[in-house]
Amino acid sequence: MPEKRLMDGVIDDLRPVFSRRMIFVAWVPCLLITVLHYRTLSEYAWAHDILRRLYYLPILFAAFSGGVRGGISVSVFASLIYFPHAFLSLVARDPGDALEKGLEIVLYNIVAVVAGLLVDRERREREKQERLARELSRSLEEQRRIESQLIRAGRLGALGELTAGIAHEIKNPLHAMKGTAEILRDAIAPDAPEHRMLEIHMEEIDRLAQTAEGFLTFARPAPSDRRPLDLGEVIRRVASLVETQAHREGVKTVIRPYEGDESPTVMGDADQLTQLLLNVAINGVQAMAGRGGGTLSFSVFPERQGGKRYFRVVVRNDGPPIPRDQLERIFDPFYTTKDGGTGLGLSICSRIADQHDGVLSVRNLPEGRGVEFLLSLPAGEEKDA
Numbered sequence: 011m012p013e014k015r016l017m018d019g020v021i022d023d024l025r026p027v028f029s030r031r032m033i034f035v036a037w038v039p040c041l042l043i044t045v046l047h048y049r050t051l052s053e054y055a056w057a058h059d060i061l062r063r064l065y066y067l068p069i070l071f072a073a074f075s076g077g078v079r080g081g082i083s084v085s086v087f088a089s090l091i092y093f094p095h096a097f098l099s100l101v102a103r104d105p106g107d108a109l110e111k112g113l114e115i116v117l118y119n120i121v122a123v124v125a126g127l128l129v130d131r132e133r134r135e136r137e138k139q140e141r142l143a144r145e146l147s148r149s150l151e152e153q154r155r156i157e158s159q160l161i162r163a164g165r166l167g168a169l170g171e172l173t174a175g176i177a178h179e180i181k182n183p184l185h186a187m188k189g190t191a192e193i194l195r196d197a198i199a200p201d202a203p204e205h206r207m208l209e210i211h212m213e214e215i216d217r218l219a220q221t222a223e224g225f226l227t228f229a230r231p232a233p234s235d236r237r238p239l240d241l242g243e244v245i246r247r248v249a250s251l252v253e254t255q256a257h258r259e260g261v262k263t264v265i266r267p268y269e270g271d272e273s274p275t276v277m278g279d280a281d282q283l284t285q286l287l288l289n290v291a292i293n294g295v296q297a298m299a300g301r302g303g304g305t306l307s308f309s310v311f312p313e314r315q316g317g318k319r320y321f322r323v324v325v326r327n328d329g330p331p332i333p334r335d336q337l338e339r340i341f342d343p344f345y346t347t348k349d350g351g352t353g354l355g356l357s358i359c360s361r362i363a364d365q366h367d368g369v370l371s372v373r374n375l376p377e378g379r380g381v382e383f384l385l386s387l388p389a390g391e392e393k394d395a
């Protein structure tokens with residue numbers, strides 16, 4: 011095994027030197043120059059002078075392509091194959107001055123080293139700039155994410171305060187209306203037409219009260235009881251809760267295996283995170299029901315954002331893509347595309363994510379292959395009191 015690793019390392023080192031580009035711009039030209047040099051008669055001194063200096067071209071090309079390693083490889087090769095022609099009278103001898111030919115060989119290697127060092131330095135600078143650009147891009151993305159989170163949280167907070175006041179004012183008269191309706195219902199004979207009208211009246215009051223309660227839940231979410239929590243356990247719980255409805259709609263539920271090195275533990279409220287993911291999962295099942303079924307998958311991935319560790323829960327469905335105009339407003343309170351919907355389900359989910367210092371987002375998969383909801387939660391120890 012050590013010998014194999016050593017051989018693999020040698021091959022990796024040689025691969026750039028003998029790449030296709032290096033062969034065409036350096037090795038082949040160097041061989042052609044050598045063949046011409048050896049076949050040129052000694053009386054053509056001027057031709058030997060030209061051919062001797064032509065070696066610089068493949069050496070420079072090699073340095074530009076392979077840095078110091080590429081330049082030195084070709085310069086040493088050129089020196090070795092030129093040396094017999096320069097000093098040993100092999101086939102034909104270069105008629106140039108011996109000192110001049112010796113200095114030429116030395117210069118081959120000096121030029122290779124200098125040019126290669128400059129190329130390697132330029133590459134390191136370029137890689138450094140590219141690395142800085144990637145880091146800047148990640149920082150800007152993180153900043154946009156935080157700004158988006160703050161804007162959404164501010165908008166939800168303002169709407170929450172307004173909604174709480176309105177819902178509270180609505181619930182009080184609803185209780186009074188239901189009480190008087192019950193009194194009137196008891197005073198009317200069960201077979202009278204008016205009795206049925208009062209039943210409908212009371213059902214609508216209950217429906218309005220339930221809607222007002224939903225507004226209050228959005229406006230004043232219950233405080234989170236955050237404890238160390240394994241996201242894998244939450245996912246399994248949600249999958250078991252949604253499995254019956256999914257099976258009825260022809261949807262298959264799948265839990266992807268977690269491949270991280272550490273357990274996906276976060277500080278969270280198990281009930282609230284279950285509510286969040288269950289709402290998202292049910293929406294996915296309903297989206298696929300119109301298509302005759304599909305696959306609802308759950309997965310968890312470790313990630314880093316702004317130097318901090320996070321765990322990302324991905325709930326993916328094979329339903330139709332969400333139109334762009336809806337995608338931008340899907341977490342807005344009271345925005346819904348469902349008949350009879352209040353538009354509070356995903357807004358409440360977003361508030362739960364905010365309470366956990368996380369972010370809930372959604373995106374369409376390429377080529378209409380489905381929709382992914384992504385919940386990013388910080389991986390951290392329990393906060394200090």
